[in-house]
Structure formats: structure tokens, C-alpha cells
Amino acid sequence: MRPLSFAVAALAVVALVVGQQTGAAGTIGLGVVGLLLAAATFRAQTIATFLKIFSVIFAVEYVLTGAAAVLAQTGFWPASLQALAPPPSLPITIAVFGLVVYGISFVPAIQRIARLASPYFEAPERTTATLWPAKPFSIGTGRMGVLLLVFLVVLNQLQVGISLRLSFFNRDFYNAIQEKDAASFWYQLIFVFSVWAGISVVSNLIELFANYTLLIRWRRWMAEKFSAAWLRQGTHYRVALAGTADNPDQRIAEDTRAFVNNTYNFALPLLTQVSTLVSFSIILWSIPVASMVPGTEISIPGFIFWMALFYSIAATWIAHMIGKPLISLEFEQERREANFRFSLARLREYSEQIALMRGEGAEQRHLSERFGDIVANFYRLVWARLKLSTFTYSFGQANVVVPYILLAPHYFANKITLGIMTQVASAFDRVQTAMSFFISSYQAIAQYVAAINRLTTFETAIAQARAATIDDKTIHRAPADGRDVHLAAVTLTLPNGSPIVRADALDLGAARRTLVVGPSGSGKSTLFRAIAGIWPFGEGRVGIPADADIMLLPQRPYLPQGTLRAALAYPAEAVVYSDDAIREAMDKVKLGHLRDRLDEIDLWGQRLSGGEQQRLAVARALLAKPDWLFLDEATASLDEKLEGEIYATLDRELPQARIVSIGHRSTLREMHDAVVTMEANDDGTFTPRMAAKA
Numbered sequence: 001m002r003p004l005s006f007a008v009a010a011l012a013v014v015a016l017v018v019g020q021q022t023g024a025a026g027t028i029g030l031g032v033v034g035l036l037l038a039a040a041t042f043r044a045q046t047i048a049t050f051l052k053i054f055s056v057i058f059a060v061e062y063v064l065t066g067a068a069a070v071l072a073q074t075g076f077w078p079a080s081l082q083a084l085a086p087p088p089s090l091p092i093t094i095a096v097f098g099l100v101v102y103g104i105s106f107v108p109a110i111q112r113i114a115r116l117a118s119p120y121f122e123a124p125e126r127t128t129a130t131l132w133p134a135k136p137f138s139i140g141t142g143r144m145g146v147l148l149l150v151f152l153v154v155l156n157q158l159q160v161g162i163s164l165r166l167s168f169f170n171r172d173f174y175n176a177i178q179e180k181d182a183a184s185f186w187y188q189l190i191f192v193f194s195v196w197a198g199i200s201v202v203s204n205l206i207e208l209f210a211n212y213t214l215l216i217r218w219r220r221w222m223a224e225k226f227s228a229a230w231l232r233q234g235t236h237y238r239v240a241l242a243g244t245a246d247n248p249d250q251r252i253a254e255d256t257r258a259f260v261n262n263t264y265n266f267a268l269p270l271l272t273q274v275s276t277l278v279s280f281s282i283i284l285w286s287i288p289v290a291s292m293v294p295g296t297e298i299s300i301p302g303f304i305f306w307m308a309l310f311y312s313i314a315a316t317w318i319a320h321m322i323g324k325p326l327i328s329l330e331f332e333q334e335r336r337e338a339n340f341r342f343s344l345a346r347l348r349e350y351s352e353q354i355a356l357m358r359g360e361g362a363e364q365r366h367l368s369e370r371f372g373d374i375v376a377n378f379y380r381l382v383w384a385r386l387k388l389s390t391f392t393y394s395f396g397q398a399n400v401v402v403p404y405i406l407l408a409p410h411y412f413a414n415k416i417t418l419g420i421m422t423q424v425a426s427a428f429d430r431v432q433t434a435m436s437f438f439i440s441s442y443q444a445i446a447q448y449v450a451a452i453n454r455l456t457t458f459e460t461a462i463a464q465a466r467a468a469t470i471d472d473k474t475i476h477r478a479p480a481d482g483r484d485v486h487l488a489a490v491t492l493t494l495p496n497g498s499p500i501v502r503a504d505a506l507d508l509g510a511a512r513r514t515l516v517v518g519p520s521g522s523g524k525s526t527l528f529r530a531i532a533g534i535w536p537f538g539e540g541r542v543g544i545p546a547d548a549d550i551m552l553l554p555q556r557p558y559l560p561q562g563t564l565r566a567a568l569a570y571p572a573e574a575v576v577y578s579d580d581a582i583r584e585a586m587d588k589v590k591l592g593h594l595r596d597r598l599d600e601i602d603l604w605g606q607r608l609s610g611g612e613q614q615r616l617a618v619a620r621a622l623l624a625k626p627d628w629l630f631l632d633e634a635t636a637s638l639d640e641k642l643e644g645e646i647y648a649t650l651d652r653e654l655p656q657a658r659i660v661s662i663g664h665r666s667t668l669r670e671m672h673d674a675v676v677t678m679e680a681n682d683d684g685t686f687t688p689r690m691a692a693k694a
């Protein structure tokens, strides 16, 4: 950025000197805004990357077009390229854009967008890209994004130039019609219109392709980033426990898409619209229709321009006032839609239980309520949209005739030609379209703001969940001094802060097999969760032997979608274990009848019986051979005889492993060497105490 800001400053100084000597006000103006731009570019080193990209583009464009303008001013510009010499107004406009980018970097709403958007453009990971006809090449993900964005911005600006050129075609074409000049009519059509219209079509196609490429790459990166952060070290579980971000699935799938699409669909069209606004304003400004202040002799310069500007500003302001409530309504609508989807997904997941309990009626009522929520908000949304649309439709209709009404007196007084009248009408239309960009995209803006809010709160929820694990006032899981799992001064609380378990000092692992018993609800599972490092509420220290491989089997094991082989290997990849090893483990847990169905894809979580699922989880432990195995009522669905056999198998197959079980059956005591009992305290909490084996 620094060398660039020096280049901008150098050009600005040259422009000032040249302007001073030639007395050209435009060139002096070029120098003055250039100095401001140099300062802004210098300071822009600290702004978010996403905005910095625009800053650099405008600074570079200022230097290029500004240098050309100064050369033209000093007579060094080649005569053959005279038609292409930029007027000082072009670099001045570009410099204003640069200043605007720096200015908006202080607006909180823009800062939030830039903070969400920037990480992609900074991503260092390598990716492959193809630029036909060249071979695929490797490039940094962020760099690729920057290149695509820069390309698209420049292309968009060129397109504004093309539409400007076409507006002059418009003028000459209608003048040819008015003057019945057939030769000029055909010349304009064949040599001007066809060429520029062709270029416009091709550039639009290229833009479309580059645009889609950027959007899908960006979205993929964002979705991966969010899901990785959400999945890391049980964060998803803690976020759900804390209840700080509802429907994370929607945030990852839908909101990243809405954010990426909308950021692009606002940033670039906004740029296009502002460029259009400026360039067509110049046309409007130069229309030779003087208008007098009523009752005086004072004429208003740029009358048509001012009319277009005030008309559009007033309309934008009115639309904003009418459309404001849409933002919160859209946010609410998305939330309710996600809740409805979530209820449907749960219904599908618990289909069997619901069918067994004949819960369909209750489910139907629940779904109707959820949909009722959607409908209630929807009517409010429709009403708000109707109000806004009443205004935007009327405004759109009025726009067709307003410029003609303004110009008609001048046309009928023969002060302007038909060509000028149509050119002004189209320029007026462009200016007011640019100004009313916000009106036409108000609904999209509302959805955009809602997506930004949801992504920001999701990010915060993830950060809080992660911070909770390193906070002092939390349960620390650290390498233990010895080989045992050790709890020191641990208090486990519920999410609302009320304590449920107090463990001043507890050593697990003194015996090879330990059984944890206690009343239902005394916090046994919560104790296991704390040892596994996923329970964030409470404080104290849980020491875990360094490098210990810990596995925890819950009462209801999770079976992923896919093959039986994948379910057995989970969370390792299916290829990690040989067929023989997997089949051997299956035999040992008495799942031999499934040994030929390893590669069958099914909803195994619904297909297998509860006991089979629990044995499958034990087979996982046999394959993974952990150092510590925690079983949380992990064999409760088996009959006592089978449970005994499974424990005997674990004992035999994992002789090195420490086993800690939670269980209610008295028969389990025989299979363990020590017992920890959850003893009730006076304050309603429970304390796990090592008891002599009964």
C-alpha cells in the first residue's frame, strides 16, 4: 500500500504543478483529490482486506487515468489516440470512490460485512484453478479470490463505459431519424451499435462466468470454515448446550450462501450504480436547458441533473422509511422457517418411537403450530412488502414519463432535438435507477442483514464456547501427573449455574475396572462428560494421563449414514481396519450374523436393535483398543448373561485398558474391581466416593 500511496501522491503533485502552470481548474482538482487519496491509501493499510482490495483498485486506476489526463493536458498524449484521452473528471471520480471506500470502512455495518468477508481473501491454502486454454495451476485460495474480484470490478467499470458509449449512439441515432438521414442511420446501426452491443454481450457472459466461479469458491471456503470451527473439540455440543445459536445447520448451509451472494450482489452493482450515477449525471448536467428560479432572472445550472437527484433522493428516503420494519420481519421469518425444518428433521429421526407411541397426532399439532408461526409472521411480512411495493411500483411507473414532462416544454419550443430528449430520458432513468438501487433491493437488503446477523451471532457463539474451555472459571482438562484420571476440586454445575456434583479428590484407575453407581439424576453421565472434556459448566481440574487414548461409549451409540463397515470403524475411516479385523471383532461381540453385510448402505441406526447397536459400539472399542474405556450404561440393553459375556470379552481383549462403567445392575459389580458411589450431600449435590467393593 505504501509505494502505491507514494505513487498517488507523486501524480497528485505533478497534476498540481501542471494545473498551476496551465491554469486548468480540472487538473488542479485532480491534484487536490489526489493528495487526499494518497493519505487515504496510506491509512488504508489497516482496513479490512475486503475493502483494501477496492482501495488498491481505485488507487491504481487513479494513477493510470490521472497520468493519461495529465499527459493529455501537457500535449504529450499521442494525437492518434486523442479520442481515448481521459478528461480529468474520470480520475477525479475514481479518486472520490477511493475516498468513499476509506470513509465507509468506519461505518459499523460495513465493518461487520468486511470482517465476515475478508478471511476468504486472506486464506493461504493452495487451490487449483483453470484458465482455459492454459493448464490447471496451483494458487493461494485468497489470492485467487482477489484476482477474480479485481477482474470483476474492472470489468464492471468497463461495462459502465460501454453503456455510456451506447447512450451517445442513442442520441445520434434518434437525431438521424429526426433528420431523415438514412446514411447516418445505417452507419450508427451497423458500425456503432453492433460493435458495442456485441462487446457488451461478450463482456456480460465473461462476467457471469467469473462471478459464479468466485461465488462458489468463496461459499465453499466459508461453509468449510464455519463447519470446521463448529465441529472442533465438541464446540457444536457446547453451542447447543448454551443455546446461543439456534439452527446452526441453516447458518452453515443457507446463511453463508446468502452472505456470499449478497455481498457480491451489493458491492459490485453498487459500484456500477455509483459509476453510472456519476457518468450519466455529467450528461444530465451538460444538457442545455436553462431553467429560471420562478419570479427571478436567475437561471439554475444543471437543472435536469438537480431534478433527477432530488427526485431520487426523496424517493430513496421514503422507501427506506416504509421498508425499515422489513429487516426484523425477514430475520424472524428465516428463524421460523428453520424451526419448522428442524421439527420435520426430528420427526424423521425419531420416526420409530413416534410410530410406536402413536405420537402422530401430537406431531401433527406441533407441526401445525410451527407452521402457524411461519404464517403469522408471513402476513406481517406481506403487509410490509405490500406497503413498500405500492410505493416502488408507483415510482417505477412515474419514472417512464417524468423526464419527458420536464423536457417537453423545451422540445416543443424547439430548444432541444429528439435525440437529446431521448438521451436525457435514458440518462434520467439511469440516474434514478442508480439512486433507487436501495429501493429495488430493499427486500434483498433485509435478508442480507438478517444473514449477517445470524453469521455474526454464530461466530460469537462459537468463540464463546471455545473461550469457555480456556477460561479460568471452568473445568480444566490437563495432562495428569500420574497414569490415572484424577479430579481435583471439581464442581460440576447445570447450565443455569446450580451445582450438581462436587468432587474434591477422585482417582479413577487405581483399579483396572471401576464401576460408578448412584441414584438416577445424580450426575454420573455429567461426570463422564466432564472427563471427556465436553461439559463446560463448572470449575476445577480434570487430570488426564498424557497421550492417553480415551473412548466413551454412551447408552445410545451414534451410527453414521453409510455402510456397516463405516459404522464399525467410526470415527476412524473405514479403510483403517482390515476385513478380517472387523469380522473378528463382530464375532467377539456376537454380531457374526452381519459379517457379510459390511458394505451395505443402510440407516443402521434404525435397522439394528438397541442391543445390536450397543454391541456394535463395543466392537468399535475392540478395534480402536483405547487406553481408557468409559461405558455409560453402554450394555444396558443386553440381558444379564450377554452383558457378562461382553464384559468378559472386553476384559480378555483389552487387557491394558482401564475400564470405568456406569450401570445400575447389581450383577455388574462382579465384573469390576472397585466401585465409586455418588453420595448425596446436604445441599442436594452428589459426591463420587471410592468405596470398598461390596
Ligand SMILES: Nc1ncnc2c1ncn2[C@@H]1O[C@H](COP(=O)(O)OP(=O)(O)OP(=O)(O)O)[C@@H](O)[C@H]1O
Pocket (backbone or CB within 6 Å): 241, 494, 495, 500, 518, 519, 520, 521, 522, 523, 524, 525, 526, 527
Ligand atoms: N443440558 C442440560 N441442561 C439442564 N440440565 C441437565 C442437562 N444435562 C443434564 N442435566 C441434569 O443434570 C442432572 C444429572 O444428569 P446426569 O445425566 O448426569 O445423571 P445420571 O446420574 O447419569 O442419571 P441416570 O442414571 O438417570 O442416567 C439431571 O438432573 C439432569 O436433568
